[in-house]
Amino acid sequence: MRDTSGSRADVAAALAAMPVVDGHNDLPMALRAAAGYRVDGLAADRPEFHTDIARLRAGGVGGQFWSVYVPSDLPEPEAVTATMEQVDAVYRLVAAYPRDFAIAYTAADVEAAIGSGRIASLIGIEGGHSLASSLGVLRAFARLGVRYVTLTHNHNTPWADSAADEPRAGGLTDEGRAVVAEMQRIGVLPDLAHVATTTMHAVLDVARAPVIFSHSSARARTDHRRNVPDDVLVRLRDNGGVCMVAFVPVFVSTEVAQWAAAAEEEWERLGLPPASDPWPRAPRPGEEIPASPVRVEGPASPEPPADFRPWLAANPRPEATIAQVADHIDHVRETAGVDHVGLGGDYDGCDRLPVGLEDVSGYPRLLAELADRGWSQADLEKLTGRNILRVLRASERHASEPLWPGATLG
Structure with a gap:
């Protein structure tokens, strides 16, 4: 049996130096869907979520971009309101657990939060429809701490093409x-996750500071x-940005992606309603909505309709693995370079995750896989946080009018 004690020591040292x-x-x-935006009881033992404070600690998380997602088919004025509610949820989460979380606007804020033993909480808007x-509106969100x-x-938005829509x-x-x-003038990172390949190239054509992929794979x-x-990863290297690899099974496993495509085809053949x-x-003011489980309708639903069950029995869903996630991280490293890869798990944004990465406690297991493949402690630190902090600093230096509290021009 191969001795892995050295690689485990590298993982522990890397997480201690750079969570x-x-x-x-x-x-x-x-929280909106299952808890009516209540933030109490998140210290531990919340199996309905992928995330609670105890599991963040176990996973070695020192900083988190909280997504303030709202559906992209909402009318834009409604999307702005719903995004404000999401931003408010982040602030209330941090206020409810001041010993565990701290709002962060800058790279220095992230380091200060980690130094104080807290988890830096940054904010990312998932979709330009939220800007209307x-x-x-963009500048107002920047003043509230939105960093990408x-x-x-x-x-699509009226001004950019999505990967999932007709161009x-x-x-x-x-x-x-x-x-x-x-965005770059005020120090907000353009995030190219979800956009069409043509949009990726168009942004890289005009970007004057680093951009990111907050949760995309290879x-x-x-x-x-x-x-x-790959051609975008090469340009990302030249731009100085970072691709934060997602753990979503259909992104990291060809077998899962093929199963999902076949499941959708069978779902449509049966004439079942579109997945949602x-x-x-x-x-509403003065109202408290009771907690309830989230009900997802579609081929991946935990309670599929009777018509769909025979197909599921004959075609069990495959599982993604930690090794497959590591393969994507290795590929981004090989193509863009070790300075341009990070982690963007997409926890609480998909129904299930790879075996061993089922919740936010799993990061050390992924790092151990990479250490076993020869990643050094210094390289692991770049992956866990040093790369994205470098990008944040570059964005702050480039900004001619940073709008977040306490920012100074570089």
């Missing part, structure tokens, strides 16, 4: 280029539209 700063966690959405095509905006979600903008329109320029390993092609994720309303 995980993860690019994407959808707990605010999960308004630079004023994913340019699209699963629908309309040819990547970016002139308006989209103006949005990207303003298309050369799994041919999924949400993953990043619920977007429950937020509590």
Whole structure:
């Protein structure tokens, strides 16, 4: 049996020196859907979520970009309101656990939070529809601490094409280029997760500071539209940005992706209703919505309709593995370089995750897999947080008008 004590020591040392700063966690959405935005009781033992404080600690998490996602098919004014509610949920979460969380606006804030034993809480907007095509709304969100905006979600915006929609903008329109320029002027990172490949290239054509993929994997390993092609990874290296590898099974496992495509085809053949994720309303003033399980309708539903069960029995869903996630991380490293890879698990944003990475406590197991493959402690530290902190600093230095509290020009 091979002695892995050295690699385990490297993992422990890496996490002590640079805890995980993860690019994407959808707990605010999960809190809305399953808990009516209540933030109490999150210290431990919340199996309905992938995330609670005890498991964040066990996973070595020192910083988290909380996603303030709202559905991209909402009317844009409604999306702005719902995004504000999501931002408020992050602030209330941090306020409820001041010994465990601290709001972070800058790379220095992240380091200060980690130094004080707390988890730095940053905010990322998942979809440009939340801006309602308004630079004023963008600047207002920046003042509230939003540090990245994913340019699209699963629908196009009027100014950028999504990977999941029919192209309309040819990547970016002139308006989209103006949005990207303003984001970089005020120190908000353009996030290219979810956008079409043409949009990736269009942004990299005009970017004057690093950009990120907050939760995407490598298309050369799994041919999924949400993953990043090699030619974009090469350009990302030249841009100075970072691809934060997601753990979503259909992104990291070709077998799971093929199963999902076959399941969707059978679902449609049976004439079952289109798959949907619920977007429950937020509590009204004076109202408390009781906690309830989230009901997802579609081929991956935990309670599929009777017509679909025979197909599921004959075609059991395969599981993604830690090794497959590590394969994607290795590929991004080989293509873009070790300075341009990070972690963006997408916890509480998908129904299940790879074996061993079922919740936010799993990061050390992934790092151990990489250490066994020869990753040094220094390389692991770049992956866990040093790369994204470098990108944040570069964004702050580039900004001519940083709008987050306490920021100074570099």
